[in-house]
Amino acid sequence: MRVFVTGATGFIGSAIVQELLGAGHQVLGLARSEAAAQALAAAGAEAHPGSLEDLDSLRRGAAAAEGVIHAGFIHDFANFQASCETDRRAIETLGGVLAGSDRPLVVTAGLAGFALGRPSTEDDDNPGAAPRLSEPAALAQAAQGVRAMVLRLPPSVHGAGDYGFVPAIIGFARANGVAAYPGEGLNRWPAVHRLDAARLYRLVLEQGVAGARYHGVADEGVPMRDIAEVIGRHLHLPVASKSGQEAADHFTWLATFAANDVPASSALTRQRLGWQPTQPSLLEDLEQGSYFGG
Numbered sequence: 001m002r003v004f005v006t007g008a009t010g011f012i013g014s015a016i017v018q019e020l021l022g023a024g025h026q027v028l029g030l031a032r033s034e035a036a037a038q039a040l041a042a043a044g045a046e047a048h049p050g051s052l053e054d055l056d057s058l059r060r061g062a063a064a065a066e067g068v069i070h071a072g073f074i075h076d077f078a079n080f081q082a083s084c085e086t087d088r089r090a091i092e093t094l095g096g097v098l099a100g101s102d103r104p105l106v107v108t109a110g111l112a113g114f115a116l117g118r119p120s121t122e123d124d125d126n127p128g129a130a131p132r133l134s135e136p137a138a139l140a141q142a143a144q145g146v147r148a149m150v151l152r153l154p155p156s157v158h159g160a161g162d163y164g165f166v167p168a169i170i171g172f173a174r175a176n177g178v179a180a181y182p183g184e185g186l187n188r189w190p191a192v193h194r195l196d197a198a199r200l201y202r203l204v205l206e207q208g209v210a211g212a213r214y215h216g217v218a219d220e221g222v223p224m225r226d227i228a229e230v231i232g233r234h235l236h237l238p239v240a241s242k243s244g245q246e247a248a249d250h251f252t253w254l255a256t257f258a259a260n261d262v263p264a265s266s267a268l269t270r271q272r273l274g275w276q277p278t279q280p281s282l283l284e285d286l287e288q289g290s291y292f293g294g
């Protein structure tokens with residue numbers, strides 16, 4: 001299949017490109033710069049010049065493909081609402097091109113926002129995901145007849161090259177001289193290795209059912225205290241609980257998120273697509289030490 005991939009040069013997207021090429025698909029990757037185009041060519045993919053804001057470029061990319069994976073996102077947390085709007089428009093535009101065909105549209109969404117007190121499942125709605133609009137935008141496309149699927153990712157997609165939330169938590173530990181966890185540290189984050197996530201994107205592309213939600217979850221829920229303990233051990237720092245203002249001071253922009261308890265199951269995804277994670281868990285990945293090099 002010829003697949004148009006947005007975010008093809010990103011942490012997860014670059015793994016998706018490798019996964020698709022390895023399975024015999026062709027990749028047309030959205031590239032917003034010459035450097036991105038060169039990276040795609042070096043990876044064995046074709047570059048499609050454009051950007052998430054340039055809707056014509058998205059239309060052309062989708063029209064030239066037999067399927068679309070949307071893994072691009074503008075991670076500008078100072079203008080998060082605007083990034084979410086751009087994301088929504090991009091999904092609508094991609095869906096508009098695929099409407100009336102069986103060509104798949106795989107849309108990345110998140111598992112943050114659930115407040116169920118139990119592991120969320122693929123069949124649970126996630127009204128707390130706003131302001132991010134990826135999931136409702138994809139489901140709206142499915143309701144209009146597009147073969148659109150949602151792939152929900154956990155807060156930690158880990159592996160070589162990770163510069164997401166776990167590296168941020170390591171940075172806070174270094175800066176403050178303490179590996180902290182919020183409250184009792186029992187709140188849980190699900191996690192997945194980027195290579196396992198990439199394989200799931202391919203399976204959803206190939207087999208996904210319109211309107212379905214899939215969970216890219218290998219670790220159902222890793223307690224924040226366990227994450228802090230590995231960090232403390234590797235950085236030779238004390239491990240401590242932080243609550244209230246102390247937690248806000250320590251985790252700064254990540255404070256609310258760090259306190260989230262968002263365990264998630266992927267039992268239905270595994271059953272429906274035959275997906276089986278094989279890569280190291282988050283704690284194993286942290287134990288291996290590459291997160292503590294610099």
Ligand SMILES: NC(=O)c1ccc[n+]([C@@H]2O[C@H](COP(=O)([O-])OP(=O)(O)OC[C@H]3O[C@@H](n4cnc5c(N)ncnc54)[C@H](OP(=O)(O)O)[C@@H]3O)[C@@H](O)[C@H]2O)c1
Pocket residue numbers: 006007008009010011012013030031032033036050051052053071072073074075108109110153154155156157158164165
């Ligand atoms: N990493 C995680 O732990 C994690 C967890 C949950 C959800 N997610 C979601 O998974 C998806 C992929 O994340 P990621 O970690 O791979 O992100 P990333 O490494 O930041 O990659 C973002 C991708 O989007 C592209 N991009 C950004 N702004 C663009 C624009 N204006 N026009 C065109 N392309 C643009 C980037 O292109 P350049 O290479 O040109 O910068 C890059 O290819 C996102 O939706 C993210 O929110 C990630």
